[in-house]
Amino acid sequence: MHDGFAKLPAPPYYAVIFSSKRRDGGADDGYDATSARMLELVRQQPGFLGAESTRGADGFGITVAYFEDEAAIAAWRNHGEHADARARGRNEWYEHFELRIARVERAYGMRPAGTPA
Amino acid sequence: MHDGFAKLPAPPYYAVIFSSKRRDGGADDGYDATSARMLELVRQQPGFLGAESTRGADGFGITVAYFEDEAAIAAWRNHGEHADARARGRNEWYEHFELRIARVERAYGMRPAGTPA
Numbered sequence: 001m002h003d004g005f006a007k008l009p010a011p012p013y014y015a016v017i018f019s020s021k022r023r024d025g026g027a028d029d030g031y032d033a034t035s036a037r038m039l040e041l042v043r044q045q046p047g048f049l050g051a052e053s054t055r056g057a058d059g060f061g062i063t064v065a066y067f068e069d070e071a072a073i074a075a076w077r078n079h080g081e082h083a084d085a086r087a088r089g090r091n092e093w094y095e096h097f098e099l100r101i102a103r104v105e106r107a108y109g110m111r112p113a114g115t116p117a
Numbered sequence: 118m119h120d121g122f123a124k125l126p127a128p129p130y131y132a133v134i135f136s137s138k139r140r141d142g143g144a145d146d147g148y149d150a151t152s153a154r155m156l157e158l159v160r161q162q163p164g165f166l167g168a169e170s171t172r173g174a175d176g177f178g179i180t181v182a183y184f185e186d187e188a189a190i191a192a193w194r195n196h197g198e199h200a201d202a203r204a205r206g207r208n209e210w211y212e213h214f215e216l217r218i219a220r221v222e223r224a225y226g227m228r229p230a231g232t233p234a
Contacts, residue, residue, distance in 0.1 A: 017132060021122070101222055109213070
């Protein structure tokens with residue numbers, strides 16, 4: 001994810017806003033490896049546009065994944081390895097999470113000079 | 118913001134998704150004080166529903182603020198002190214930011230047992 005920012009087309013498109021609080025699982029609970037694998041997989045999904053993600057030292061994190069349309073979100077939701085990872089998330093990694101599906105209607109930004117839009 | 122999670126009504130409502138990369142401004146650049154003041158002000162805005170925010174050690178952060186409707190977003194955008202803070206953000210605090218306005222269509226979550234929804 002280069003500098004952390006997703007490079008997206010003009011709206012409309014969809015956002016999956018996932019906020020979560022990690023359990024105190026230790027470094028060896030498999031979370032980091034699965035996160036990296038999920039990013040690798042979602043990038044191969046038709047209609048995936050990009051994602052942005054961050055987590056603070058307190059274990060609270062926000063990931064926003066962007067998709068062309070609802071069909072692309074549904075296809076990713078139905079991906080078997082992703083379903084397995086979600087189950088581990090519920091059972092092992094997250095103390096609490098919230099997921100919101102939203103239609104992005106407009107967007108703008110400020111980029112450093114010389115950065116491609 | 119208690120445990121980091123916003124307590125929101127059932128959709129639909131609106132999300133302002135703000136992702137940003139901080140400049141290396143040092144601890145005394147006024148950012149933290151202004152952030153706290155903006156949170157205090159936005160909580161007083163009619164139609165403000167809640168916000169979630171986090172920033173990683175790399176300076177990349179995501180804040181999502183939730184509002185009842187577009188009119189509430191516009192009113193907050195036109196708040197004078199908020200406009201001043203945005204100008205400082207562009208000129209002093211942020212290296213890069215992206216702002217996306219989205220209509221939340223559905224939501225669900227997993228909370229710890231005993232936590233009010």
